Amino acid sequence: MSAEQPAVVVEGLRRAYGSRVILRSLDLRIARGEFVALLGESGCGKTTLLRAIAGLDQVDAGRIEKSGRPAVVFQEHRLLPWECLWRNVALGLPDDPGRKLAQAALTEVGLADRLEDWPRNLSGGQAQRVALARALVQKPNLLLLDEPFAALDALTRIRMHGLVQQLVARHRPGVLLVTHDVDEAIALADRALIMRNGLIVASFDVPQAARNHRAGTDAAALRETLLDQLGVIARA
Amino acid sequence: MLDDAVYAVAARHPEPTHAKAAGAASGMWRGVMPWLAPLILVAVWELSARFGGLSPQILPAPSKVVLTAVKLTRSGELLPDLAISLLRAAAGFVIGGTIGFTLGVAVGFSRLAEALLDRSVQMLRAIPFLAVLPLVIVWLGIGEGAKIFLVALGVSFPIYINTVLGIRQVDPKLLELGHVTGLSSLQLIRRIVLPGALPSILTGVRYALASAWLALVVAESIAASSGIGFLAMDAREFLRTDVIVLAIVIYAGIGVCADSAARWLERRLLAWHPNYGARS
Numbered sequence: 483m484s485a486e487q488p489a490v491v492v493e494g495l496r497r498a499y500g501s502r503v504i505l506r507s508l509d510l511r512i513a514r515g516e517f518v519a520l521l522g523e524s525g526c527g528k529t530t531l532l533r534a535i536a537g538l539d540q541v542d543a544g545r546i547e548k549s550g551r552p553a554v555v556f557q558e559h560r561l562l563p564w565e566c567l568w569r570n571v572a573l574g575l576p577d578d579p580g581r582k583l584a585q586a587a588l589t590e591v592g593l594a595d596r597l598e599d600w601p602r603n604l605s606g607g608q609a610q611r612v613a614l615a616r617a618l619v620q621k622p623n624l625l626l627l628d629e630p631f632a633a634l635d636a637l638t639r640i641r642m643h644g645l646v647q648q649l650v651a652r653h654r655p656g657v658l659l660v661t662h663d664v665d666e667a668i669a670l671a672d673r674a675l676i677m678r679n680g681l682i683v684a685s686f687d688v689p690q691a692a693r694n695h696r697a698g699t700d701a702a703a704l705r706e707t708l709l710d711q712l713g714v715i716a717r718a
Numbered sequence: 719m720l721d722d723a724v725y726a727v728a729a730r731h732p733e734p735t736h737a738k739a740a741g742a743a744s745g746m747w748r749g750v751m752p753w754l755a756p757l758i759l760v761a762v763w764e765l766s767a768r769f770g771g772l773s774p775q776i777l778p779a780p781s782k783v784v785l786t787a788v789k790l791t792r793s794g795e796l797l798p799d800l801a802i803s804l805l806r807a808a809a810g811f812v813i814g815g816t817i818g819f820t821l822g823v824a825v826g827f828s829r830l831a832e833a834l835l836d837r838s839v840q841m842l843r844a845i846p847f848l849a850v851l852p853l854v855i856v857w858l859g860i861g862e863g864a865k866i867f868l869v870a871l872g873v874s875f876p877i878y879i880n881t882v883l884g885i886r887q888v889d890p891k892l893l894e895l896g897h898v899t900g901l902s903s904l905q906l907i908r909r910i911v912l913p914g915a916l917p918s919i920l921t922g923v924r925y926a927l928a929s930a931w932l933a934l935v936v937a938e939s940i941a942a943s944s945g946i947g948f949l950a951m952d953a954r955e956f957l958r959t960d961v962i963v964l965a966i967v968i969y970a971g972i973g974v975c976a977d978s979a980a981r982w983l984e985r986r987l988l989a990w991h992p993n994y995g996a997r998s
Contacts, residue, residue, distance in 0.1 A: 536898050551900050560895040564913040564990040573909065574899040600990050620899070 489514045489624040489656025490535060490552070495544035497530055497680075504530045506680040508544070514623055515654040519667035521712060522677035528660045531677070532628050535658065552624035553617035553655075557632050559609035561601040561616075568597040571616045587615035590652075591645060607638035611645065618653060625650070627659040631666065643669050664708045668692050668701050676711045684711050778960040783967065786960040796949075800968065803934060803945040806862065810869020811930050818874035818926070819919070822881025826915070827907075839878060847871045847929075848936055860941035865934065872933035873926040880922025884915030917991060920984050927976040935969060 492510040496503075504527045512518050522528045533539040535546055536554050561570045571587055572580030588594055591611040601609060610630060617625060627646075631639045647670065650657055661667055667674045668688055676684040686707065692700035760780050766772045767779030774782065790796035821839065824831040851868065858864040888911050896906045938947020946965050953961035988994035 538894060538898065551898075554895075554898045556891070556895070558891060560891055562892060562910065562913070564916075564988075565909070573896075574901050574905070602990070602992055616899075 487514045487549075488512065488547070489516070489549060490658070491545075491547040492531075492535065493545045493547075495531070495534060495546065496542045497527075497534060497539070498542055504680050505534070505541070505544075508681060510675075510682065512624065512656040512658055514549075514656050517650060517657045517659070517670055517672045519659045519661055519671035519674045520677055520682075521662060521664065521667055521674060521708060523662065523712065526677045527680045528677050529628060532626050532658060532660050535624075536626050549623045551620070551622070552626050553620040553622035554626045554628065555610070555613050555617050555630040557629045559601070559606075559613040561604075561609055561612055563601050566598045566600060567593065567604075567612055570601065570612060571619050573616060575619065583619050584615070587619045588612070590618070590649065591615045605638075606634055607642060610634065610642065614646070614649065618649060621653070622655050625655040625657045627657065627661075629661055630659075632661070632663070639666070646670060664705050664712070665696065667708065668704055669696060674704075674708060676708070775957055775959055778963060782960050783963050787964050790961070790964070799945050799949050803938065803947070804972070806865050806937075806945065807869060807930050807934050810866045810933070811873050811926065813866065814870030814873030814930070815877050815923075815926060817870065818877030818922075819881055821874075822878045822919075823885065825878075826882045826885030827911075836882075839875075843875045843879075847875070847933065851936065851940065855941055860943075864941060865937040865945075868937045869930045869933045872929035876925035876929055877919070877922045880918045880925070881915065884918030884922075885911060887918060888914035917984075917988055917994070920980065920987065923983070924977060924980040927980055928973070931969065931973050931976065 489512045490510070492508060495505050495508040495510075497505040508527075508531065510518075510531070520528045520531070530539065532554075534541050535548070536552055561567075562573070565573070567588060568581055568584040571584035575583065585594070585597060588597060591614055593608060593611060593615070596604075596608075601612070604612065613630070631642050634642060643666065659667070659670060670693075671688050674686045674688055675682050676686075686704065688704065689700050691698060692704050695701060763772075763777070764780050767774065767777065767782070772779075778786075787796065821835060825836050825839075847868070850871070854864050854867055858867060892910050892914065893906065896910045901909065934945075935947055938945040939951055942948040942951075946968055950962050950965035953959075953965070984994050
């Protein structure tokens with residue numbers, strides 16, 4: 483993909499809690515318009531890396547170079563329960579262009595008729611769509627997705643994959659998706675990274691054919707490779 | 719993608735209509751039931767006062783109390799006393815509420831303010847605020863100052879405690895969201911911290927109203943030359959139980975009104991909250 487304009491460059495990132503090292507001299511580069519999935523088991527440091535890039539956690543050493551403030555979608559929707567949907571989406575923007583931009587973003591995620599509704603009236607999938615709209619309104623160069631579909635049921639998750647693909651194709655931010663769902667990585671990403679013990683240990687380009695056909699042979703082969711890398715599968 | 723939106727709309731009206739019709743009748747009956755016991759009680763009271771030999775010096779008939787209310791209102795005694803009582807409660811509430819809220823916000827936000835203030839406030843809170851009454855009379859005499867001081871004292875603690883609690887209980891995940899969205903500190907407070915703390919603060923307001931009322935009754939009973947409490951104490955001198963009962967009823971009535979006002983405020987301000995707001 484286009485390497486000329488990076489959405490984020492991470493160099494030599496290090497983070498330790500006491501004697502426990504979470505990130506050890508980690509390098510990462512994501513171009514604008516590139517969709518990168520970060521796979522790894524729980525506790526491998528992938529969420530720590532995302533939070534460091536988001537500016538939520540301190541780092542001990544290393545450099546993070548971002549163009550602009552990244553937008554984050556968390557595993558929970560984190561909508562403000564006391565604000566209606568459009569105010570949630572326009573959070574941080576002044577009301578004047580805010581409402582119009584929120585309306586446009588909510589239309590994009592298929593919730594145009596719910597502008598004034600309360601978050602508590604939404605299903606899990608709808609709430610996560612609003613969270614996506616809230617991220618896109620910020621016009622980020624880098625979109626950070628921290629297991630955003632993990633809490634959704636399988637069918638809603640597949641619908642969300644389609645929506646994310648559309649939105650990313652239209653707005654072309656660089657995307658870092660943290661997930662432990664191999665199929666999700668294959669369906670969405672241009673590149674899948676494997677993280678283990680605070681390091682990125684492998685990188686795989688996802689061929690177009692694998693992305694388009696979830697059940698195709700390309701996807702199956704890549705899935706097996708990735709699972710193998712994650713130490714999950716013993717070959718049949 | 720829109721399927722789950724449609725599903726959610728359908729799921730919100732699952733109740734079949736015939737079940738609703740049956741529910742309306744029993745709902746009305748249930749609305750009446752809580753009032754049965756008090757109505758019977760008043761009826762028994764009235765009858766025993768008239769025919770049962772209940773001495774009016776012990777308890778006058780309810781009808782007599784109503785007549786006394788009308789008479790005192792006509793003679794222009796009741797309303798000024800009622801007004802002065804309400805004014806004292808309001809002044810004390812505003813002063814005490816402002817102090818409690820300000821301290822609560824400071825301690826809720828700043829660990830430094832907590833280290834400096836919280837222990838002292840908690841120690842003062844351990845004193846039953848009515849116990850300082852003699853001292854307050856020595857300091858401020860029996861004028862308005864003493865009564866307003868006492869009400870303010872009773873109000874400030876519940877507001878303080880619930881404001882601190884509310885601010886501390888704001889979901890840290892929402893604060894984190896505010897940070898990644900790039901909100902300024904002021905925006906963070908206005909959009910996330912205060913709305914998040916509001917349910918707890920309003921609970922504090924309801925406690926404070928009860929507390930204010932109690933303080934006022936005591937202050938007016940002991941040291942006053944006007945107000946509902948004075949009316950009752952003055953009536954005691956002449957064994958006017960009808961006036962005493964009237965004062966009690968007025969205190970109760972205003973207490974109920976204040977609580978309803980607080981509930982109304984909760985319903986309005988917390989419309990978003992599943993436990994308070996009407997279903998939208």
